[in-house]
Amino acid sequence: MSAFPSEDTDLTHLLVVSDVGRSRAWYEGVLGATVEREYEGSCVLRLLGSWLLLVTGGGPGEDKPTVSFAPPGDPDRVSAELIFRVPDCRGAYETLRARGASFLTPPVDRGYEVRAFFRDPDGHLFEISEISGRSTR
Missing domain, CATH: 3.10.180.10 (2,3-Dihydroxybiphenyl 1,2-Dioxygenase, domain 1)
Incomplete structure (x- = not known):
């Protein structure tokens, strides 16, 4: 087996x-x-x-x-997403925006993490995330 x-x-x-x-x-x-x-x-x-x-x-x-x-029938109701852990969230945000990604908001600094969310043409949710500062693990 x-x-x-x-x-x-x-x-x-x-x-x-x-x-x-x-x-x-x-x-x-x-x-x-x-x-x-x-x-x-x-x-x-x-x-x-x-x-x-x-x-x-x-x-x-x-x-x-x-x-x-x-x-997805409603892009505001999410059951799954793909997350990209990146070394520089703000830099990735600028690169992806320049390529045509549409973000929900600019990157948000949560103290331990900087992250931003965007969607593909059908509404699938993606996240770019940078671990920073203090860790929660």
Whole structure:
């Protein structure tokens, strides 16, 4: 029997988007992702050593008979986000803004952390975060 996870196991984060082409362009242009491959209306990206799979919505299938995939219905109700731990939050903020990222607010200094939030074209939430000052761990 094989161990899980093993050294050759990868983790892929799947995002349901309304337009794969538009999202692919945003992830490449704003976040610097690279396209690994495209198939059946989906796009596989590499980003910071991780896999990101962009797919359009769809109904149940034989392997997931009660599950439907849909992009976020309300971007202000979040059940997941991707966080980028960065050495310089304000610098990353300026770089990403220049590339077209739309932030909710400028970076906020919470004393132990500086962070800022932004969204992709479908409303998926992202955070850039810099640990600073005193630690809470």
